[in-house]
Amino acid sequence: MKKIFSLIVLMALVPSINALAETSAETTDSTTVEKPKRKCSIEAGVGFDVVSSYLWRGSQLDKAAIQPDAYISWKGLTFDVWGSAGFADGLAFPEIDLSLSYTIKGFSIGVTDYYCPAAAEDLYFTGGPHTIEVGVGYDLLGYVAFNWYTNVYNDEHYSSYFEISAPFSIGAIDFSAAVGCSPYHSDFYGTKSFNVINCCLTAGHEFELKSCSFPISATLMANPAAKAVFFAVSAGIAF
Secondary structure (H helix, E strand, C coil), rough: CCCHHHHHHHHHHHHHHHHHHHHHHHHHHHHHHHHCCCCCCCCEEEEEEEHHHHHEECCCEEEEEEEEEEEEEECCEEEEEEEEHHHEEEEEEEEEEEEEEEEECEEEEEEEEECCCCCCCCCCCCCEEEEEEEEEEEEEEECCCEEEEEEEECCCCEEEEEEEEEEEEEEEEEEEEEEEEECCCCCCEECCEEEEEEEEEEEEEEEEECCCCCCCEEEEEEEEECCEEEEEEEEEEEE
16 A cells, blocks of 8 residues: 555656656756857948038148048047048049047047148158148047147148047037147148137037947038138948
């Protein structure tokens, strides 16, 4: 009788033991299969803008142009390649800029090589068409930014440019206001002494999609020293 009773109890417990084992296996599988994903610390992007006029630091450098850009960034260190090709020149690239910069806690330092050939014989791997600039800056919590740039190669006057800029928004439109000056004599900026050469206001908006964005903007720029005013619009795509 005890043997029969024990067999009945064992048969009753077998389904419960199997169910418990299956539940334990499912729990173990779920914890081992789902592993945390590592976030990649390297970022990269590519895009281009089409501008009605190429404006830079108080000057109009070209008419309508296409301006591609590509960068790679790692822990505040960024390498960037930027270019400008004027439509009037058959999309020949009169400017290719390489820059390397580092940003930490609002402070930034960087170096830029401007390649701007004046003629066909100004080949890339020659010193003549290159100007190298070193810049330092500080961004105060996104409210106002201070930047200083000085040419350290191919400029006998070591021309400098200092700019104060501030971003702000009105509704869905993002604005940036900037004032820049050439602090001393510079053939590069066309000044004989200290002069304010750039008063600039840019308004724009960036339409965001899942995998890309479409920035559009308009810029009003004045150069008090040269008594010149410029206006340009820009539209582009970035990935």
